[in-house]
Amino acid sequence: MAKRYTAESSEKWGWEELVDCITAPASYIFISLGLALTILLRPIGYVYLAIGIIASLVMYFVIDPKLRAVSDEYERRQSEFLEQVEKVSKWEEMK
């Protein structure tokens, strides 16, 4: 699945992030409320919990391939970037 992304396409913000911005908060809300109501044996709790788990699975499978691609591309250049950060911190490169 990770092969869908080229180095440059993985850097662009796209529909994957948009889907996650909906599913990730939904999973937080439904898992938390669902768990509380499930412990109290309320039937609606099971429904909320199921929605929350499905939302987090969707979130994970949508974003993970892209995150892997972003990571791989970025880590190639990380040491060069880190040197730059150290120079700024030591006033060797201040503009």
Added chain:
Amino acid sequence: MEELRVSFHFLDWFWVITYLILMIGCGILFYQLGKRSEADFFLAGRGLPWWLPAASVYATHTATDTPMWIGGIIYKYGLRGLWYTFFSLWCAISAFVSTRIFRRSLAMSMAEWQSLRYSGLGSELLRGWLAGWQVFMNMFVLGWVGMAMGKVCQLLFGWEEWVGLVLFSSLCAIYVVSAGYWGVIMGDFQQGIIALLVIMIVSIWELMYAGGPGAIITKLNEMGQSWRLNPFAFTGWASGDFPILWFITLFVMAVIGGIGMGNFIDWYPEAQRIQSAKTVRDSSDSIFWGGLLVLTRNAFWAVALLGFFVLYPDIKDTSKYEIGWFRLAFESLPVGMLGFFFAAILAIHFSTISTHLNLGASYFTRDLYHHYLNPQAKEERLVWVGRLGTLVLLLGSFLMGSMMKEITSWLIFALWLQAAGIWLPSILQVIWWRFNAWGYLASWIANLGISWLVVWVLPAFGVFNKIPFFAKYFPMGLPDYIQFWILMVLTFFIYIPVTLLTKPDDEERLIKYYVMTRPIGFWGPIHKKAVAMGLIKE
């Protein structure tokens, strides 16, 4: 309610002492790793798999005062009180937006990020301000959480409050001074597991002690309190103690706030965890799953607190019902388990104390000492300064703890100010290339003045009551969620003109930052220049 006093037996003390040896031993075990460099002492060498910072996110945000806070809101509002805890929704968005951008900046702290995102004098003023603010804030949090431990010890053993504060913060400091962030993260992993298991087991135990789910629901119905089981029991659009407008404000603030950096106080410890993850993907996963674990834990506390309400429904004194979760456990757990439970409270306590000791020391060392006083310092010296900084934080926390009653109301105002007025600028600095250091500085300063006006001065002169809209819908004064919107609008008219009337940040700096972090939003002109320079492909 009768006064609670518990007596510990041999098995109870065995658990407590075993746990203390385990924690302090952990510090000694990772001493060699912590002393290798500044990056090891504060970020564990930037090489952690996602589940270690995730456990730390969870453990850090499970403090001794957290069950008291959640106890208070659930006792007062029932299950709808859970919405208060959903400000952590920002983690859900941040994990895939601001976490990713911040991790790519490689900034060791949020103060250092100012030097990478902005340029010139403005960026240095921001870095110095944020570093000083964070040293102070971490001291305050240490004092606050330490005093919560003092209260628990007073409840249990009748000790003076300062004893619990000084004793347990000092014991925790032993492994933080020894191993730095390595000790913090390894400790947090153990503490997170212990705390999660004990919170689940004890909460279910308390639920059964109160009669079990069926009996609790029946009793709530008999008491005419069944609304406590409904998380959506709002009291109208703007009326009552749980209005929809409040909910909308919280929701917008939390969800959209996840795009920004530094708009929540929790961002700062999270920023350290983000940078300690070995890859961008690990940092995103750690924030998402750590945040989810925090909300899962709240569900267990909430049901236990409903059980407490059924047993003790008429408590008016906040300080009495806030400690409901602790009280029910100490009342109902058998000998031997009491000590185990107290050891878990120590785990909860140490995880927060260790984080804030190391985090405050990182601003003290990296941003104040290393950046401003001794830029060419060797790694060995920086680690020693880190240790000194940890001790400064520890001593400062004792001072803060002793003044807690006097400064709490002031500090809540200060946090308020941070949340309300810089909320939008903290997003703009991520998404808009033209937003500059002077604009961000102006937002902090504008906040200070306008917060005083909106929260205290104008209400004292009855100004809002003279405005027909406010007089009609909020005759008792403006609630805090309306103040939030007013502050946001008023400060906007200060920092936006300041931004547009001052020069943009240095172009070369912005291009470097853009190429490193690839931020979301309105970065078109910088993107085009980076492409023209051949630094990135179109």
